[in-house]
Amino acid sequence: MTKFLIISDTHGDRDILVQIINHWRSQVDGVFYNGDSELSAQDDVFEGVTTVIGNMDYDPNFVEARTETIAGTTFFQTHGHLYQATAPGTWANLALMDQAAQSRGAQVVLFGHTHLEGAVSYHHKLFINPGSISLPKGPRAVIGGTYAILVVEEKQYVVHFYNRAHQLLENLTVSVAR
Numbered sequence: 001m002t003k004f005l006i007i008s009d010t011h012g013d014r015d016i017l018v019q020i021i022n023h024w025r026s027q028v029d030g031v032f033y034n035g036d037s038e039l040s041a042q043d044d045v046f047e048g049v050t051t052v053i054g055n056m057d058y059d060p061n062f063v064e065a066r067t068e069t070i071a072g073t074t075f076f077q078t079h080g081h082l083y084q085a086t087a088p089g090t091w092a093n094l095a096l097m098d099q100a101a102q103s104r105g106a107q108v109v110l111f112g113h114t115h116l117e118g119a120v121s122y123h124h125k126l127f128i129n130p131g132s133i134s135l136p137k138g139p140r141a142v143i144g145g146t147y148a149i150l151v152v153e154e155k156q157y158v159v160h161f162y163n164r165a166h167q168l169l170e171n172l173t174v175s176v177a178r
Helices: 016-028 095-102
Strands: 002-007 030-035 063-071 074-080 107-112 118-122 126-129 147-152 156-162 174-177
Touching: 002 016, 016 074, 030 095, 074 095, 074 126, 095 126, 107 147, 126 147
Parallel strands: 002 030, 074 107, 107 126
Antiparallel strands: 002 147, 063 074, 118 126, 147 156, 156 174
């Protein structure tokens, strides 16, 4: 079993980003940040963190997308804005990210941009948007922000969502067969 911390869209709230990473770093096998930090790519908060650029990031040292394989799981990571992640009236537009992930052999797709948390299986891949920890949108914005922990088990993926106080939001947990 492996665990991964997934965060996105802090929009300059460095303190909450530091707090979340410090809370989980010793408990996870990897940390992903999906863009829109509005920080420098060289900020020490990103030491040991896999990052991508968001549409509100202006440091050219962030990459647009990346593929990482950790403990046998291949991740395709992007912010989503360059893949038209926002789709009117829906959680997300997954088609272009799905094509990019397919060409890279990824099983898990990580993105942000929409500020809407969720996880879904689509074309035999797990798509995860941790939501925004600082500027949540949608019907569950009253939660006050979310981030995700992905647990990779032998036969399934389990995605847990947490609020800013690191409280598990059990009703948002998603389990998907591998």
